[in-house]
């Protein structure tokens with residue numbers, strides 16, 4: 001076991017206490033006081049340095065500083081930046097509290113995995129009840145069947161369901177099912193499917209594995225057709241993320257369907273982002289276009305770890321002819337969270353509210369852009385998934401820094417996500433922070 005190495009807390013004694021610790025040069029041994037009782041400031045106090053000290057401590061014990069790539073300091077705020085909190089201690093609604101005592105409005109909503117709001121009372125109660133009742137055993141929990149049935153009711157293509165823990169696992173399972181069903185190996189894909197080998201071109205992935213996957217751009221009919229025609233009778237699946245920054249053209253979806261039908265391949269929609277957000281049943285529900293298999297995760301469980309691959313029974317049956325299994329796939333706490341989310345969607349038009357809140361958040365930032373006169377800053381996206389794009393990365397970093405000082409965490413280089421908790425008052429705060437940040441940025445650039 002490694003020794004505990006962390007910055008004990010409080011403001012460092014040095015006069016320049018506002019400067020960020022340098023991840024490379026400052027080691028815990030240099031700085032860490034003996035005591036381990038100052039990891040958070042007392043309620044009401046604010047200690048921005050403490051937030052930075054957590055970043056340094058994380059870099060020491062976790063390669064890259066975070067187990068989730070998009071939560072690394074560089075990913076949050078830009079390469080080489082030294083500002084901004086990387087860790088939180090509590091979250092409620094759309095607000096997060098940092099160890100240094102900052103309260104921020106979160107526009108990132110845990111990378112879209114939370115749509116109802118953090119620490120939702122009803123969902124949390126269900127999860128706690130499941131834990132208290134004993135949520136795993138040598139047998140499967142009955143809630144696995146209940147939740148699978150309920151998913152089949154709301155997802156158009158779902159006749160059967162298999163649960164997994166992460167989005168990446170669900171998509172990998174869908175591809176394994178498609179390969180088993182067709183007896184083929186090649187996959188054509190458009191989108192991000194998680195970190196696993198089958199779709200990755202990253203270091204450590206064997207060339208032979210990479211050779212089985214062909215990546216094509218979003219909404220490009222001829223690239224999709226060409227890749228499928230190359231694979232021909234080796235084509236097992238076309239896997240697509242149906243919404244990337246904008247809705248797809250009908251023509252592209254029809255081309256994907258046509259290619260799959262022509263070569264006997266399986267059409268997979270990756271609905272990890274779109275499920276329970278655009279509509280409960282994802283894009284296929286919104287756009288009325290059914291794939292053969294689909295994957296769900298993120299908002300399906302409001303931040304609890306569970307995902308699902310769903311689809312036509314005749315194809316899903318292939319899951320029994322290969323090996324797809326995970327010890328805790330059907331544990332009952334995350335299933336209780338899915339059940340709580342389904343209850344929410346049963347009693348309210350959750351997705352309508354997400355669209356409205358998302359559009360209002362994006363409009364608020366658009367107004368701030370217009371008022372500031374900032375050039376080359378644009379706001380795009382689809383309803384509940386929207387983004388801000390900057391002409392230069394350093395402008396984006398500076399915007400994020402000032403917005404944080406005014407209480408709002410925006411997502412760098414990717415989607416901001418609406419939740420039910422982003423109410424009118426919060427959206428006014430978002431506009432105020434964006435406006436202040438953009439005006440200041442424009443002023444600094446003009447100097």
Ligand SMILES: Cc1ncc(COP(=O)(O)O)c(C=O)c1O
Pocket residue numbers: 111166167168169171191192193194195241270271272273297
């Ligand atoms: C469309 C899509 N598929 C798959 C994944 C991977 O999910 P996870 O990070 O839960 O493994 C993501 C994650 O962002 C995603 O957006």
